[in-house]
Amino acid sequence: xxxxxxxxxKRDLLQAYRRRSDxxxxxxxxVIVSSLFPLGIGPEPAVLSSIAPGVLWxxxxxxxxxSLSRMFAADFSDGSLEQLLxxxxxxAVLVTAKILAHWLxxxxxxxxxxxxxxxxxxxxxxxxxxLVYSLLLxxxxxxxxxxxxxxxxxxxxxxGLLVALLVLPLYIPTLIFGAGAVATSQHGMxxxxxxxxxxxxxxxxxxxxxxxxxxxxRISVE
Amino acid sequence: MHMNWFKFSSPATFYPLAxxxxxxxxxxxxxxxxxxxxVSFALAPTDFQQGxxxxxxxxxxxxxxxxxxIYVVMAGWAAMxxxxxxxxxxxxxxxLAPTGAMFxxxxxxTGSxxxxxxxxxxxxxxxxxxxxxxxxxxxLGFMALQSSIDDPRRADRAGAxxxxxxVVNVPIIYFSxxxxxxxxxxxxxxxxxAPKMAATMLLGMLLMALAFWMYSIAVSLLRVRxxxxxxxxxxxxxxxxxxxxxx
Amino acid sequence: MQWASWSFFFxxxxxxxxxxxxxxxxxxxxxxxxxxxxxxxxxxxxxxxxxxxx
Numbered sequence: 001x002x003x004x005x006x007x008x009x010k011r012d013l014l015q016a017y018r019r020r021s022d023x024x025x026x027x028x029x030x031v032i033v034s035s036l037f038p039l040g041i042g043p044e045p046a047v048l049s050s051i052a053p054g055v056l057w058x059x060x061x062x063x064x065x066x067s068l069s070r071m072f073a074a075d076f077s078d079g080s081l082e083q084l085l086x087x088x089x090x091x092a093v094l095v096t097a098k099i100l101a102h103w104l105x106x107x108x109x110x111x112x113x114x115x116x117x118x119x120x121x122x123x124x125x126x127x128x129x130x131l132v133y134s135l136l137l138x139x140x141x142x143x144x145x146x147x148x149x150x151x152x153x154x155x156x157x158x159x160g161l162l163v164a165l166l167v168l169p170l171y172i173p174t175l176i177f178g179a180g181a182v183a184t185s186q187h188g189m190x191x192x193x194x195x196x197x198x199x200x201x202x203x204x205x206x207x208x209x210x211x212x213x214x215x216x217x218r219i220s221v222e
Numbered sequence: 223m224h225m226n227w228f229k230f231s232s233p234a235t236f237y238p239l240a241x242x243x244x245x246x247x248x249x250x251x252x253x254x255x256x257x258x259x260x261v262s263f264a265l266a267p268t269d270f271q272q273g274x275x276x277x278x279x280x281x282x283x284x285x286x287x288x289x290x291x292i293y294v295v296m297a298g299w300a301a302m303x304x305x306x307x308x309x310x311x312x313x314x315x316x317x318l319a320p321t322g323a324m325f326x327x328x329x330x331x332t333g334s335x336x337x338x339x340x341x342x343x344x345x346x347x348x349x350x351x352x353x354x355x356x357x358x359x360x361x362l363g364f365m366a367l368q369s370s371i372d373d374p375r376r377a378d379r380a381g382a383x384x385x386x387x388x389v390v391n392v393p394i395i396y397f398s399x400x401x402x403x404x405x406x407x408x409x410x411x412x413x414x415x416a417p418k419m420a421a422t423m424l425l426g427m428l429l430m431a432l433a434f435w436m437y438s439i440a441v442s443l444l445r446v447r448x449x450x451x452x453x454x455x456x457x458x459x460x461x462x463x464x465x466x467x468x469x
Numbered sequence: 470m471q472w473a474s475w476s477f478f479f480x481x482x483x484x485x486x487x488x489x490x491x492x493x494x495x496x497x498x499x500x501x502x503x504x505x506x507x508x509x510x511x512x513x514x515x516x517x518x519x520x521x522x523x
Contacts, residue, residue: 148387152380156370165366166384169359170391173398180402197401201394212387219379248503263478264471274482278491285495324498332491339487437499444506451513455520464518 004089005097012101015074022070026106027113030063034117045122052121053131053182059117060110060135061171064142067106068167069160071098071150072217085221091214099140099147099210107139123186130185130195137198138178144202144209145170151216173201231310233450234459240443247440251433258429266422278336279423284431286329286350288438289357290392292322296364297389300382310446312378313453315385316368317445321438323361329354349400356395360388374453 016023037055038048075081084094114135115128123131149167153159181194262280269276296318303311333351334344345351364384371377454460472478481488 148383152367152384153370156367158370162366162370165359166363169356169363169395170387172356173391173394176398176402197398204394208390212383216380216383219376219383222376266471268471268482273484275484275487277481277488281491281495321502324502328495328498331494335487335491339484441502441506444503444510448506448509448513451510451517455513455517460517461521464514464521 001089001093004087005094008084008094008097009101012098013104016101016105022067023105023109026063026067027109029066030059030110030113031117033059033062035120038120048120049122049124049127049186052118052123053127053179053186056114056117056121056131057134057138057175057179057182060114060139061142061168061175063110064106064139064146065164065167065171066160067102068146068150068163069153071102071147072154073150076154076221081217082221085217091217092210095147095210095213095217099143099213102147103140103143107143111135111139123182127182127186130191131182133195134178134181134191134198137195137202138174141174141198141202141205142171144205144213145174147213148209148216151213151220154217154220174198177201231308233310233313233454233457236310237447237450237459237463240447244440244443244447247436247443251436251440254429254433254436258426258433261422261429262426266426267420269423272340275336275339278332280426280430282329282332282336283427284434285325285332286354287431288434289322289326289329289354291435292318292325292438293357293360293385293392294389296322297385300385303378304382304386309378312382313446313449314442315382316378317442317449318438319361319365319368320445321441323358323365325434325438326354326358326361330358347403349396349403352399352403353396356399357392360392364388 034056037051041047041051072081075084085091087094111132114131118128118131146163146167149163149170152166153162156162177194177198181191181198184194185191258280262277266277266280268274296315299311299315299318302308303315330351333354337346337351338344364381367384368377368381371380451460479485479489
């Protein structure tokens with residue numbers, strides 16, 4: 001089972017490597033969205049640093065979302081998804097490998113790039129660290145919940161927009177706790193409560209989302 | 223018992239049954255609404271803080287209750303549809319969604335109409351209004367997903383799964399929104415008004431909620447009949463139905 | 470009874486717009502939904518009859 005899991009992960013990572021421009025697109029999207037806000041609002045550091053947690057988190061949310069429809073689409077069109085469904089290993093477990101691959105490709109780069117953007121928003125050092133922690137804890141949830149949406153809309157017309165409508169409301173708790181963590185640390189308070197809640201949401205989605213994704217895949221492919 | 227259940231869960235038997243039930247629920251809803259409106263406007267006293275504007279709660283609160291209740295019922299039908307692979311359950315879930323979305327929208331609009339004279343703004347980002355807005359998004363997502371999948375069986379099952387995911391998320395979303403805005407006032411019943419709220423006010427609210435409930439049943443039965451007809455156009459029971467020329 | 474006269478009732482203590490708009494909109498939504506469903510049901514039945522005749 002471990003073997004199969006690793007194979008799926010490696011295969012997805014290799015495919016992502018072959019289409020490096022896709023990763024670049026996600027990152028570029030994150031950068032451009034978060035650079036538009038200062039242009040729209042004005043360069044005042046006090047204003048920027050007060051909106052930074054929300055803006056950076058929303059940008060990360062959207063960046064993670066635009067790449068969702070690609071999570072299963074290629075496998076669906078070349079038929080390898082059906083093989084995955086027929087595999088003797090439990091689908092819910094194999095699906096976690098695909099979700100992890102999606103996070104490594106689309107989530108992690110955003111986490112690593114976020115402090116740089118945070119600097120542009122005049123975030124203090126401590127808040128920058130909290131930003132990285134919160135994204136590290138929160139972005140896996142985005143991939144996990146996003147996988148359900150991606151699986152449900154597989155091969156549906158207009159699936160890109162539909163996925164946004166389905167998934168964004170479910171992202172709200174992560175957004176609230178993630179951006180809240182950064183904001184509280186900005187105000188000189190401990191972000192621990194927010195981060196623990198963020199971790200709790202992540203754990204819960206780690207348990208439930210793969211099962212739901214597996215069920216959704218079966219519904220969509222059968 | 224088992225036999226009965228399966229008998230009524232087939233569209234051919236459920237269609238005429240629902241048709242017989244619809245008028246009863248409509249009359250019940252009308253009656254309850256008339257009594258409820260009488261209690262709300264004629265018997266309930268003027269609120270000494272909010273004046274007559276508080277009378278909006280007689281539609282606002284029942285609409286908000288129904289919007290949440292319908293979502294849970296919808297998820298229940300959806301779960302049953304998935305577990306038992308029953309067509310009718312999935313159709314019921316689909317039939318409930320537009321009415322639930324309508325009540326959510328009404329709760330939002332009437333809440334805003336209540337907020338303007340009371341708080342001085344059309345919209346406040348308090349936990350209740352915000353959660354209601356997110357609930358509207360959940361309804362819209364469910365309806366959008368179902369309407370964009372052409373294969374009805376897949377649409378049923380995908381919608382059902384989404385409704386279940388949504389119902390698991392609703393408490394988490396509600397908690398997070400409440401956390402986000404600790405200025406929240408609490409639900410209306412225990413808003414601190416509770417001790418002061420006259421029994422007639424509570425009665426008016428309950429009667430209106432019951433009226434909305436009966437209305438929702440009537441309307442969703444009416445809609446499920448439409449869905450059955452549209453989906454099973456070429457089935458034998460629909461042919462027999464149209465041959466008779468009866469309704 | 471709460472009201473001295475009908476005009477007091479319609480005035481709603483100065484909140485007439487908010488109160489009557491809320492109730493009016495609710496009534497409108499309900500009536501429209503019932504109307505739309507009756508029409509949908511008629512259309513579906515009509516189409517089914519046409520199909521059966523073919």
